Amino acid sequence: xxxxxxxxxxxxxIIIFLAIATALVKMAFFxxxxxxxxxxxxxxxxxxxLATVETGTITNDVTLPATVxxxxxxxxxxxxxxxxxKVLVTSGQAVVAATPMLTIRSEVPAADGTAVIKTVTxxxxxxxxxxxxxxxxxxxxxxxxxxxxxxxxxFTVSGSLSPEQQYRLLNRPTEATVAITGGPAPFTCTGLTIxxxxxxxxxxxxxxxxxxxxxxxxxGTTIRCAVPAAxxxxxxxxxxxxxxxxxxxxxLMVPTTxxxxxxxxxxxxxxxxxxxxxxxxxxxxxxxxxxVEITGGIAKGxxxxxxxxGATAKPDCADPRFAGSPQCRGAGG
Numbered sequence: 001x002x003x004x005x006x007x008x009x010x011x012x013x014i015i016i017f018l019a020i021a022t023a024l025v026k027m028a029f030f031x032x033x034x035x036x037x038x039x040x041x042x043x044x045x046x047x048x049x050l051a052t053v054e055t056g057t058i059t060n061d062v063t064l065p066a067t068v069x070x071x072x073x074x075x076x077x078x079x080x081x082x083x084x085x086k087v088l089v090t091s092g093q094a095v096v097a098a099t100p101m102l103t104i105r106s107e108v109p110a111a112d113g114t115a116v117i118k119t120v121t122x123x124x125x126x127x128x129x130x131x132x133x134x135x136x137x138x139x140x141x142x143x144x145x146x147x148x149x150x151x152x153x154x155f156t157v158s159g160s161l162s163p164e165q166q167y168r169l170l171n172r173p174t175e176a177t178v179a180i181t182g183g184p185a186p187f188t189c190t191g192l193t194i195x196x197x198x199x200x201x202x203x204x205x206x207x208x209x210x211x212x213x214x215x216x217x218x219x220g221t222t223i224r225c226a227v228p229a230a231x232x233x234x235x236x237x238x239x240x241x242x243x244x245x246x247x248x249x250x251x252l253m254v255p256t257t258x259x260x261x262x263x264x265x266x267x268x269x270x271x272x273x274x275x276x277x278x279x280x281x282x283x284x285x286x287x288x289x290x291x292v293e294i295t296g297g298i299a300k301g302x303x304x305x306x307x308x309x310g311a312t313a314k315p316d317c318a319d320p321r322f323a324g325s326p327q328c329r330g331a332g333g
Contacts, residue, residue: 048271051306056253058293060245060286062168066159068180068227068237074126076133076148078141080118082106088121091133095124095150102135102147128152155233157189158224159241166221167263168245168287169194176225181238189225192243196221248286252294259284259292260308268298269305277309 086103089095106118124130132149141147157178161169172194179186197220223241227233259282260267266284269277282297298304 048277049306050271050303051255051258053252053254053294053298053300053302053304055250055300056291058248058251058253058286058288058291060168060247060288061242062161062165062245063240063242064159064161064165064223066157066178066239066241068155068157068233068235068239070235071152071154071156073131073149073151074128075146076101076122076125076150078104078143078145078147079122080104080106080120081141081143082118084135084137084139084141085119087135087137089124089130089133091130093130094128095130096127097123097125099124101130101133104141122147124148124150126150126152154229155227155235156224157227157239157241158222161194161221161223163221164262166194169243170263171246173243173245176223176241176243178225178227179240179242180233181240183233183237183239184231187228187231189227192223192225194221194223246286248293251285252298252300253291254294254304255306256287256290256292257307257311258304259294260311262287262292266292267308268294269309270303271305277305280304 082104083106084102085105088100088102095101100121100123103119103121108116108118110116128150130148131151133147135141135147157176174192175188175190176192177186178189223243225241254268256262258268260269260279261284264284266282267279268282269279272278280298283295285293285295287293
C-alpha cells in the first residue's frame, strides 16, 4: 500500500495532467484541422431561389372597395325667356319625362309695333321625384335657367382605381359583380365606365355621371356601373366591386416577383454559372396579382430567379399596417 501511495498514484496524476495539457494545446493551435464532415461545422451556402416557367390558368379579377350612391338629380331648364304663367306640379311629386311642369309666356314687340306672343310648356325630361322646384307664378326666367331638379330612382356603384389596376383592365369590360355588405346576394351591374378627370377641367356638378355617382375625391380614376332596378339598395352602402379583366388558360406563367415590370413588357433574370444574373426581355399578358402570363421571350421549363435582383421587398398586404401602401392598393385581386 505504501508503494501505491508513493509511486503509482503520483504517476496516474501526472498522466492525467499530461492528457489535459495535450487536449488544450490541440484545441488552441490545431482547431483548423477539424474535418468538414464534423456536424458542428456550418457547411450551408446561400443560393438564390429559382422559379420554373410553367403552364397554368390566370384569372385576372380586380376587386376593390366601392360605395353605393344615388344618381345625381337631372336639372330642368327653362326653354323660353319670359314670365311663368302657370305652375303645374309641386316639389316632391313623382314625374315622368313627359310630365308638364309649368308654362312660360313671352311677349316680344315686332317691327310693326304689335306684340309677338309665345307660350311653351316645360316638361320634366326625366323619371323620378321632383326634389326641387322653387318657381312661382309671375317669376321671370331666362333661357337655360335651372328651374327644378328631378331625382331619379336609380343608383350607381363606384370606386377608385389605382394606376396599377388600370393596366389590368385595358380590355375595358362592360360589367362587374357587386357584393353589398349586409345586403342582397351578389349581382351584376352593367354600363361599366372608367373615367379620369382631365387636367384643367372644372368639376361638372350638373352631370349625373360626375355629381352623384361617386366621383373620386382626389381627381383620380373612377370606375362605376349601374345598379339594376330590381335590386334594392340604399345610398351610402359599402360594397365590393369585382371586375373581370379576362381569363388565360394553359399559358406560360411565372410569379410576379420574378418579373421586372407589370404590364405589356418586362424583364426576367437567369443565374449564370459564376453566380451573377443575366436579364432577358419578355412580353407580359394577364396577371392575377400572384402570377403573370408570359406571352413571349422565354420557354417553358426555364429556370429564372424568383425575385428580381435589388427589388424592394413587397409588404405583407394582409397586415393592416400596410393596407394603405401603394403596393397593397392594387393587390385586391
